[in-house]
Amino acid sequence: MDLQLNGKVALVLGAGGGLGGAIARELAAEGACVAVADLSPEYGEATTTAITEAGGTAKTYAWDLADLSEIDRQVSQIEADLGPVDILVNNTGGPPPTPVSGQDSQEWEKYFQSMVLPVIALTDRVLPKMKERGWGRVITSTSSGVIAPIPNLGLSNSLRAALVGWSKTLAREVGADGITSNIVLPGRIATGRITFLDEQKAKRENRPVEDVTAESTASIPVKRYGKPREYGQTVTFLASEAASYITGSVIRIDGGLIPSV
Structure with missing residues (x-):
């Protein structure tokens, strides 16, 4: 199957990590030019090196997502280096294990600032040019905890659930512009x-x-x-032309782990 991603520009957040790195490598293998964004330039560069050694195109961007003032500068640089973003993969780190009760309000604010607001603000930054071209993909990686809350992951369960509502609402708003918006849920990868x-x-x-x-x-x-590559391959399919009629969905990549229908 030709996924028709050759020459598309993909921005992958957290691309120095296990899931983000796998997504970045799979997109590059299908011909996408990948902006590898990560807080750690060393981890990001490792992903970029793996992509370029395999014959793909990628460039590393050291990026602290919690700093919202960085968004316009970083995206402008990516546009100058690779072109406008066609595929945005929102993939952020998770908070430490905690109960949901008794957490200081500053902890809630800290992780909302690093896990939720950057995703919304960054998506808003790239959407106008996606609309101009009549094509775009917004894929947001969250957690199986948004469907079946995971014990002792109170902050993660709650904050990531906000992104599910946001993504579903966005899908309806931008569908007529040729843009899809989907959530992907990793099980135990x-x-x-x-x-x-x-x-x-x-x-x-x-x-x-x-x-x-x-x-x-x-x-x-x-x-x-699960294998990271299995996760990356599913995301890559959702980014493709073949997945044009899939939007507003929550895709489970969990080996059947989540017990609910």
Whole structure:
């Protein structure tokens, strides 16, 4: 299948990490020119190097998403270097494990500032040129916790859920402009984030981390953690011309983990 992404410009946030890096590599493999954005220039450069060594096109942008004043400058630089953004992949880091109750208001504000507001503001920045061209993709990675809240991930469950409502509303507003807006939900994908969460649970429960991981994989119908590449391939399909009629949707990439319909 020709996904018709050759020459499209994709901006991938958090592209130095496990999920973001996989998304960036898969988009590049289909011919997209990828703006690799990450707080860590070293991690971002590692993704860029992997893409260029495989024959793709990518450029690294060191970017602190919590600094909203950086958005216009960064996007303007990407437009100058690669061209207007056709595909925006909103992928932000998550907050630490916490209960939902008893959290200081400053913690809520801190993570709203770094996880929610930048996604909205950045999308608003790239939408006008998508509308001019009559084509665009906005894909926002959240968490399975927005459907089935995950114990001890109170901040993440709550703040990421706000992006689901935002994305669905956006899909209706921009659909006639040839722009789609979708949410993707990772289940337990084998990244550093999942390793960290398993380690934190093992520490809280005073158990070997191997037992926690075994218990976790046993709860997944396919009996394994997902591969980052599997996640990246799904996002790449949603970015393609073949997915033009998919919008306002929440796509689960979870091996059947989420128990609800």
